[in-house]
């Protein structure tokens with residue numbers, strides 16, 4: 001086997017338009033690849049142990065800490081696959097995806113790491129294997145996840161996603177703008193997934209009704225997005241935020257930014273991703289409205305905003 005001195009892997013971020021949480025229970029969801037936010041991983045061979053570094057730390061792989069268990073186990077599994085468990089290396093993470101904000105930082109990182117190791121060992125990487133390794137890592141980081149994050153950070157197209165059944169690319173047949181507003185609050189995906197699971201166990205009928213409603217809203221959204229019905233899609237976003245709030249995964253900072261966006265002319269607004277903090281999204285008809293919403297969010301406590309056009 002030939003070994004390169006360096007391996008590089010890149011992966012973008014994702015945004016769930018509709019269907020977060022209900023997607024874990026088999027309901028459909030729609031997600032977009034967000035290519036302005038991405039992770040680059042560079043592996044270089046080294047003489048001194050196994051190290052992982054980003055712009056905040058440089059740590060030995062075996063001393064990474066619990067929050068990095070998903071990527072630690074992924075790296076160990078990939079090293080074992082290439083019969084190189086003891087190989088010294090330095091793995092550098094360069095990412096502009098904010099962590100713990102529902103934008104798929106962990107799925108993007110797991111994907112970039114997998115690509116970088118296959119590049120390092122000059123091995124072919126099938127889409128099936130890529131999804132397998134990235135989901136292996138995600139299931140450790142987030143608990144049992146639906147797979148939508150990994151599927152979307154690996155897609156060039158918007159996706160219609162049904163867990164274990166369908167990953168279908170489709171083209172949005174309309175133009176619009178999405179303003180992403182960051183509450184600055186770190187949301188924990190595994191905690192949010194647990195809240196919904198516990199609610200389903202304790203208040204089965206009520207909770208199931210919210211999950212079913214989110215599924216219906218996702219189905220309606222697909223039709224609206226394919227037939228140039230932007231305003232109708234905006235209304236669906238508002239209703240989805242209500243259902244997610246009822247599931248217990250919103251946050252006062254999210255509710256406040258959602259309200260501000262609506263009062264500034266957004267066609268609709270909702271939390272996106274796992275919630276409990278993280279980011280919200282607002283829909284705007286044109287760029288001028290999107291900029292106005294973004295400025296208003298920033299003035300009212302958003303830590304950061306991004307504008308995504310489609």
Ligand SMILES: Nc1ncnc2c1ncn2[C@@H]1O[C@H](COP(=O)(O)OP(=O)(O)OP(=O)(O)O)[C@@H](O)[C@H]1O
Pocket residue numbers: 054067068069070071093094095098099100101102103104105106107109141142149187188189273274275
């Ligand atoms: N730049 C980075 N440096 C180191 N670790 C990172 C980086 N980006 C992501 N991670 C890993 O991913 C985890 C952060 O992902 P987290 O689950 O908090 O958010 P997320 O993936 O953005 O959320 P969601 O799944 O809702 O989109 C970290 O604990 C770490 O393991």
Ligand SMILES: C[C@@](O)(CCO)CC(=O)[O-]
Pocket residue numbers: 016019020021022023024102104144145146147148149189192193273274
């Ligand atoms: C909350 C969730 O629906 C989306 C997280 O980005 C979890 C998942 O689908 O794995």
